Amino acid sequence: MKNAGDVETGLSSFEEFLGELYHKYKSLRDGTVANYIPELAKVNPELFSICIVTADGRVYEVGDRTHLFTIQSISKVLVYGLALEDRGRDYMLTRVGVEPTGDAFNAIILDELSKRPYNPMVNAGAIATTSLIKGTGATERLNRLLDMYRRYVGHDVFVDISVFTSERSTGHRNRAMAHLMLNFGMIDVHIEEALDLYFQQCAVMVNCRDLAVMAATLANRGINPITGEKAVDSTYIKDILSVMYTCGMYNFAGEWAYKIGIPAKSGVSGGIIAVIPGYMGIAVFSPLLDSRGNSVRGVKVCEELSHKFGLHMFDCVQRNLESIPES
Ligand code: DON
Secondary structure, three states, rough: OOHHHOOOOOOOOOHHHHHHHHHHHHOOOEEEOOOOOHHHHHHOOOOOEEEEEEOOOOOOEEEEEOEEEEEEHHHHHHHHEEEEEHHHHHHHHHHHHOOOOOOOOOOOOOOOOOOOOOOOOOHHHHHHHOOOOOOOOEEEEHHHHHHHHHHOOOOOEEEEEEHHHHHHHOHHHHHHHHHHHHHHHOOOHHHHHHHHHHHHHHHEEHHHHHHHHHHHHHOOOOOOOOOOOOOOOOHHHHHHHHHHHHOOHHHHHHHHHHHHHOOEEEEEOOOEEEEEEOOOOEEEOOOOOOOOOOOOHHHHHHHHHHHOOOOOOOOOOOOOOOOOOOO
């Protein structure tokens, strides 16, 4: 078991490779920062960091490594895991589907027949998922979420109140989805409370290393490789990674699976996590987004890592994980 302060961060050829990637894409300025949540529009678009944490706890990072930002939709992955633990797979399937939509992350749609939201990675499915987190009252539910984050990242996290209130006062699309699901009996609890918890989970502050440790925890069967603490029941890792693979990159999920081939999740603040089961977690942070809400540099970096190391899930020809140094 290692403490966060003990991790090896000495420069290696692998870290030099990350440095080259960083410099190559630092000059790429395509895309725009998210502005539909007013507080997010204030971010510096130049920020950029890449971090990789291996399943045995080695850390490689470059760029603006200490910058804190809100986790946004990457939270959906972790909260889905907690909901699976709280409710079980079968019950979750009655409330939230696992079908990719091909639509934008904020589309106001439910499955025609079942009235379920399509999957837990789009906003409607994530709101329904959050509404299923157990706890007696809003405070206990929030504390359970914050404790879950602590297990994944290895330290306490906090909610950025200005981003939370900014989204709460402008998130009318999400409110509309919640009302639609209430109408079909897909949400039981008071919807304003479910929305508040959803906006709070999205407004939790992380840095790029935190994201990579989360991804590495998923790569390491739910055990945080730095602290040794269990963050999520290993039984549900395959469920989480399956929906990341098929739905995590929204209406780019199919092309992402085809070209890059790694379970991943993006968020509108500019983060992307990608998980190589058994090997490592990858995180990129860069707030410039494409039209689907995915980080432009983040997609490029993951694409290049995937090709260089043969990380595509179904690539039995190129896979070259031996070139990542052993501890
Ligand atoms: O609900 C929202 O719209 C945001 N809190 C999160 C959306 C998000 O991150 C989608 N990501 N690409």
